[in-house]
Amino acid sequence: MQVGMRSDTNPTLADKLAAAIADGILNGKLPPGERLDEVGLAEQHGVSRTPVREALRQLAMSGLIDMRPRKGAIVSKATPEEIESLFVAMAEMEATCARLAAMSMTPIERRRLQARHEAMMALAAAGETEAYSDANVAFHSAIYAGAHNAPLAEYAMNLRRRVGPFRRAQFRMDGRLLRSNQEHDAVVRAIVSGDAAGAHAAMIHHVSLVEDAFEAFAAINAA
Amino acid sequence: MQVGMRSDTNPTLADKLAAAIADGILNGKLPPGERLDEVGLAEQHGVSRTPVREALRQLAMSGLIDMRPRKGAIVSKATPEEIESLFVAMAEMEATCARLAAMSMTPIERRRLQARHEAMMALAAAGETEAYSDANVAFHSAIYAGAHNAPLAEYAMNLRRRVGPFRRAQFRMDGRLLRSNQEHDAVVRAIVSGDAAGAHAAMIHHVSLVEDAFEAFAAINAA
DNA sequence: TAGGATGAAATTGCATACAATTACGCCCGG
DNA sequence: CCGGGCGTAATTGTATGCAATTTCATCCTA
CATH class of the missing domain: 1.10.10.10 (Winged helix-like DNA-binding domain superfamily/Winged helix DNA-binding domain)
Known part of the structure; x- marks a missing residue:
């Protein structure tokens, strides 16, 4: 939507x-x-x-x-500072959604999120970058939906789209898949257990690391 | 903007x-x-x-x-549930901006926010509803700006606009001005002292109470 | 040669015209 | 009296045409 x-x-x-x-x-x-x-x-x-x-x-x-x-x-062509702002904004939006999801997901939603996460572990272990990337979008979308708040979910998805052109090839980095999956694990555990603050912190941590990957990528490209 | x-x-x-x-x-x-x-x-x-x-x-x-x-x-005509979602979203966005503002406002911005807040105390005490309302918008806008993040500020302002049609006459309630000002005090103190978590909590509290005012108003109208 | 003025071409902004779908009243049948 | 089909009017969607501004190349001048 x-x-x-x-x-x-x-x-x-x-x-x-x-x-x-x-x-x-x-x-x-x-x-x-x-x-x-x-x-x-x-x-x-x-x-x-x-x-x-x-x-x-x-x-x-x-x-x-x-x-x-x-x-x-x-x-849209953004300066590095504007790109940084976009990533920070996305991190905040995702973290907010994760916090709300921890508070308001139904038991069924929590179980499905857990299952989704476990399925992604296999993809990460197998190094299936493309499939993992698709599943990753679905994973985050599930959290948006779990916040049970349409406006926030729309903003989060919109931000994800906006940063898209600036974060291509993020998963190409060695070990990125496994690391991403480990971070997801912390997010999922917090959400499933209803730990709102923990979900917020874990998601900020996760998305901020994606940002680091971008920064590294940008630096490599600039060289 | x-x-x-x-x-x-x-x-x-x-x-x-x-x-x-x-x-x-x-x-x-x-x-x-x-x-x-x-x-x-x-x-x-x-x-x-x-x-x-x-x-x-x-x-x-x-x-x-x-x-x-x-x-x-x-x-846009929203159901009560959708309006509730809008208010929750706005509360979250404002709280996020307040948190970032507590972390990244410059000393000058903090002093100006404090001054703005103190000026509003006088308006509240004098019961100048209209002037207070205008100053209130400027107050919240200053916090958006203090987050130093254009996308988040834009979303917050956009949400504020979207809820506008559903929260008219919120300040008409008895004592609302003084209460609002007291809540602002908590927000300002947290931001000025750099207490990110406190700023988030205080702002959520503040905006949620505005929401309560709306709910009461809607209930009165329905009767 | 560098810099700026100049004019034509390209591009956007707005208005108008046409096509297609929808909404609504009317009539008819039950 | 009520409900359904039908036709016209109203409204939206799209195309086209014209006006205005910008852009870019060219030429002139210092």
Whole structure:
């Protein structure tokens, strides 16, 4: 579910375009700083500029792109400080969701989270990076949902999308999978046992380490 | 500053329309559930439907209105449960900002927050509801800014806007001003002294009590 | 050669026109 | 009197056209 996305019984072209463009951004086909030409996108998708403009506005509000009047739109390009802020914000949002999840998840949700986590242990041990990455998104989404608070879950998911373009290849690092899984273990234990403060702390710890991985990655790339 | 709002050296019609419509919603001229007719808004503002539609999309992404394809837009109307979620989300966001502010505000920012708080004491004592309300927004905004994290500040402000239509007349209750000010005192003391956990707790307490005021207000209205 | 003025091309912003779906009143049948 | 089908009006979605600003290359000048 997406922030403010129009309910999708009959999605409009603008909605589909927004999804397609967002996909391109998250896939790296549209890297940060890339110019988003209205006529280009329109021709590329075989539509007129009107729905393209509406899609761009949607994406601008989500923070995925930047628009400046009369200057056009680009994929959001952030300074290192802004990227740092995004990671801090995401850590805080995830930690908040984890805290609420520890307080308000149902017993069934807790068991399912535990099962999900255990399944991921096998993936981590087998080094299945891709499958682990997908499962990881689902794992965090389960925690968002467990907070039982739609606005917070939407913000958390939105932030996760926004940092996406800046954290590619995070799991490529040696031992990252196993370490991630160990951190998940602390998070899951706290949530399952209803330890709100512990869940918060464990999640902040976890996401902050992901951030470290990014910093290292950025440093390597800069060299 | 608004989430994703286009930088405003030369704001577009859509941006100005979005601001105008948002203003109408926050002022109560456009109550929750009100239908937002595109041609009506266009004629009312003397523009065509195109910028109106773009403004509506912006507002939809901010959560202030709901759009359903081919069904039109309405001012967001929430169930009591959804309103509760909004208040919880706002409390969490504000508390997170307060926690970060306690950790990262500069000495100057701390002193200014203290001064702001002390000025509000006088307003509360004098029962100047309107001035206090304005100062209250500035007070909370100062804390958002003190978190030194633009994304979180934007989310917090956005949530504050979203709950606006559902918390009108909150300060009308007897003694609410003085109580609010006392709660602010706890928040300010924690932030100024760098007590992150205390700031978080005090802010959650404060915003939760505002929520209680809403609940009471809603109950009275229902009767 | 560097710098700035200039003009055309490209691009965005807005308005208008058309298409398609929905909403609503009306009539008819039961 | 009530409910369902039907047709028209109203409303939204999309395309196209025009105006205005920006951008970029070119040329002129110091």
